[in-house]
Amino acid sequence: MTDTPRPVLHAKGISKFFPGTVALDNVDLTLHAGEIHALLGENGAGKSTLIKCLTGVYRRDGGEILLDGTSVDPKSTHHSQMLGIGTVYQEVNLLPNLTVAENLYLGRQPMRGPFVDRRKMNADAAVSLRGFGINVDPTQPLFSYSVAIQQVVAIARAVEMSGKVLILDEPTASLDHDEVQLLFGVIRRLKTRGLAVVFITHFLDQVFDICDSATVLRNGQVVGRRDLAETTRNDVISLMLGRQLAARVRAPAPAVGGRTLLQIESLQKTGMLDPFTLDLHEGEVVGLAGLLGSGRTETANLIFGAVKADQGRLRLRGQDIQVRNPRDAVAHGFALCPEDRKTEGIVGDLSVRDNIVLALQARQGWMRPVPRKKIDAIAQHYVRTLDIRLANLDMPIRLLSGGNQQKALLARWLATDPDVLILDEPTRGIDIGAHAEIIALIGRLQQDGMALLVASSEMEELVAYANRVVVLRDRRQVGELVGEDVTADNIVRAIAADPVSAAVA
Amino acid sequence: MIRSTHLPLLVTLATFVLAYALCASQYPAMLSLRVVANLLTDNAFLGIVAVGMTFVILSGGIDLSVGSVIAFTGVFLAVILRDTSIHPLAAFALVLVITATFGAAMGAIIHYLEMPAFIVTLAGMFLARGAAYVLSTDSVPITHEFYNTLQQIYWKTASGGRFRLIGGVMILTFIVGALVAHRTRFGQNVYALGGGGTTARLMGVPLASTTIGIYAISGGLAGLSGIVFSLYTSAGYSLATVGVELDAIAAVVIGGTLLTGGYGFVAGTFFGILIMGLIQTYIVFDGSLSSWWTKIVIGGLLFAFILLQKGLTWASTARRKAATGFVTPS
Known part of the structure; x- marks a missing residue:
């Protein structure tokens, strides 16, 4: 300064x-x-x-x-x-x-009469860029x-x-x-x-x-x-x-007798994620913590098959499974609520009803349409239990608020009755009320025996619902916190531990 | 070092030289100045309108109205010279103002209403053609003696070839067009628009005046082309020059200008025109071939140039990726 x-x-x-x-x-x-x-x-x-x-x-x-x-x-x-x-x-x-020089001087070119003085422009550009420490040919x-x-x-x-x-x-x-x-x-x-x-x-x-x-x-x-x-x-x-709420809320203990549901072994993709290993139990919420770009979203996408992994094995209830694309993942009872709700989640112009039933219908295949009556029943059930606020089921989902869109997306996946639910930033961009409801819902699903993997940048939120937290840094698994150790302080410490050697993009 | 942006131009040039060499090896008479002079005269109106089309395509647009505007101009001149005592020069000025304004209006609609150029100029095509019909459905001959005077202006070579006025007008149009496109701020803005409208706006390019100017140029040059066409045929006919806009687009693309805008040269269009004229001349020399072979060869050339452009785009993006490395997907 x-x-x-x-x-x-x-x-x-x-x-x-x-x-x-x-x-x-x-x-x-x-x-x-x-x-x-x-x-x-x-x-x-x-x-x-x-x-x-x-x-x-x-x-x-x-x-x-x-x-x-x-x-x-x-x-x-x-x-x-x-x-x-x-x-x-x-x-x-x-x-x-355009050339380097043309870009540099667009709209303020040196002129000679009615014409652009290219020679002067190129010479000026070379001098100017040398002043910035780079030596390039401005005519390229x-x-x-x-x-x-x-x-x-x-x-x-x-x-x-x-x-x-x-x-x-x-x-x-x-x-x-x-x-x-x-x-x-x-x-x-x-x-x-x-x-x-x-x-x-x-x-x-x-x-x-x-x-x-x-x-x-x-x-x-x-x-x-x-x-x-x-x-x-x-x-x-x-x-x-942030860490204000750190001490106040605690995640409920995992449902008793949770058996190992999903074993992830050395899942990796070059340039996206170093080998990632995790056992996920029934009735357990595992948090993924890390700064932006640390590999949270990448992990979620790799497990769900949205991005194809280079290496690694997935075992569901002890059986090897192949997840090459999201279709495979859905067939094995996985569900993923992506981070970018607008582009990867909702289909904005379709009705709320169609959005909710989308994943279920996709799993059934287009040859066997879900009966209209059943669609209505499913949609109404989730609107009621998740308290989605809307005028009617036929309104386009883009008109809902962020929190209600997120709940409708959750409903889409809950309708497929998944065993493993992966949530990527489930509370991003939604208001406080809906925030609390989604956290409560995560708790309920956990008590019902579902296995959840939740990636989030909000530490107090992770502390509130996660039984375990896996900490990522620079696309690497760098630590795991269990039970009482899951505190905002510990997460920060794990993220910050030994400064990383100069940033690699 | 050869810039990759120059490569399509060089390919066009090479194609022209190769094609001419092939033609000449079969018919040595095609090397004569008389053939060259006729090439320029016969393609003058197409060349002039293709210069305007080059500007439009460089900016990432398209102008489908030019063929109709040429026909309208011809009929307008014929009718006005038949029914009034206006001097042809005054009529030329009048029709240039009308066609340039027509183009400017289309440009304004494209810019302010954010409509695709394809649709707007398609409407313009029907409008201009309709206006020509309204003026006259018959072919109207032009008999003004000033026309004779203009048609008699030529430079005769020793071998008997005649370089006529209208060929000169075309070459002049190409020279002025090249200067405007490559040496003025307006020209730079045209390329900027073709490189990306949003970015160009962020960099302070006046999009409205540039877009309107581009289509005014295209309309005005279509008017000039109409004048040249009326000199060439000594008549105005509302059914004339149907599909000339497509020939112009073909000449621009064969000339190495990228159809999506941003890359290309006015000089390339000149050689595009010459290549197309050369094919026609060859067929005339051959005598036995149907003239529709012109279309087939032009179609083949167009495909070849589209593939070439696609290949260059792939090559350059592949190179850029290597330089960028992995991009954070967050």
Whole structure:
């Protein structure tokens, strides 16, 4: 941090509401010149909403943005760029069909008379990019360079056009180690030029590597601002994941006499998950904990066959089974509620009834339609027992609230009467009431003898329902907590234990 | 080093040279300047409209209305010169304004109503054809002496070939078109639009004025093509130039422009036109072949170029993947 009295960018009390949810609640963000500031938080914490409010993609519902002390009101990304706030996204927002120089100078090309002065443009581009530490031929089309180089070109464009604040939204997500170092070199040069940089990433090592300070968001609120030189990883992780409810709720003990139901042996896929081994018992809830990108979702998808594993064995009640695709998994009594409800779960335009009966009908095959009467009975049963709130069963499911959609998805799988239920972030993006109901439902299913595997980024939630927690880090199984040991503190410790050697994407 | 974006252009060029060499080896007379001059004259109207089509396709769009606009222009000129005493030059200016405005209107609809160019220009095709019918259903001859004057302008070579005015107009259109596409901000915006509309907007490209400008150019050049066609045939006929929009699209694609937009060169379209003209000339020389063989060869060439483009796309994405490595699926 510098001693500059006045911050370059000061966002005060930013609020943003979406129907049914508060995406940002009175959020403050302060940036000084020459500062690299990390914006941290799990998915849905409000990072991208905050960025979108700062860059004019969304109109904020409350608060003030001060840039160099003057109040600004960005109306579009282009407008915010003109004001001095440039943004570079994970997916490079440049045109692959144009040359490097054309991308760098699109809309502000040096002209000679009515024509673009290509020679000057190419020369300028080469000089400019050398200033960012890369040596490329600016006359080559952009697509011929790696994503890292494309990122640097995007950064160069943003910096040359804005020059005050640079927002980097997960720029390293698809880069390898060397490319990350190249990018960090560029960012450090910008720091010495006096730019204020906002860095968003899920890789904590990178945060501690390059950032000076951090603001942590959780559920749309700022839960802390830290000077990273004086902060530990544990502290940051607990801020991100939260631990307020840790001591209050306990998972019920596993149903007595739970026999081993599913044995997972060395399930792995190169680049997605290192060998994963787990025994799952009847009447047991096993949690999967880890930061984003640690392999939670990958584990769930591999077990369900949504992604084909390279190696590994699955044994159900002692019998070897083959799960090559979700169809096989469903036939063996598996069910998976995916993380991304909107794209992988619901079929938005179909009615709630059709959505609920979808998995059951799929298992039966299209030759044997489920009788209409039975469909109605099933749908009504689950609407009642899960308390799904809707006007009628014929309404398209996309009109339901997030929590009710999630319950309808649970109903879809419960209707198939599964033995193994895998839930990936079952409480993401739903309101508090539905949250509690889903946690209670997990408890009920467990008491009924079902085996559940639940991946979640909410630690207190895991503590509330899991009998065991498997901790993942960098796509590896790094620890397991059982019974009384399942506490938020222990989970954080397991996740943070010995800093991982530089981030690998 | 040869850029991969230049490769389709080079393939077009090689195809042309190869085809010409084959033709010449069989009929040495095809090497004469007279043949070259006729190639330019006979394809002048198609070449001019193909320049406009190149802009449209570079931006990722399509313009199906141009054939009808050519016919409308011809009928409009014939009728106006028959029924009024307006000087042809004034009539030319008038019809260029009308056709450019027509194109601009289609561009505005495509942009502001977010409609697919295919549908909007399909409607434009029917509209222009219908308007031509309304003016006259018969072929109307043009007898104005100014037309004779224009038709008599040519440069005669020693061997008796005649490079006529309309061929020159086409070449001029190609030169201006290439300068606009490759050397101006507007041209860069056309390529940007073809590379990705959303990204182009985020980078500050004025989408509205660019889209409207592109279709205005295409409409205006269809008008110019109509003028040239009326000079070529000395008549206006509402049933003329049916399907010319498809010939123009074929010439653009054979010229190496990617049908999905973003990659290509105006010069490529020129050689696309020459290749198509060459096939026709060959069939004339042969004498025994049905002229429908032109269509078959063009169809085969189109397939070959589509495969080539697909192959290049695959090659470039495969290379990019290698450079990117594993992408976090979260």
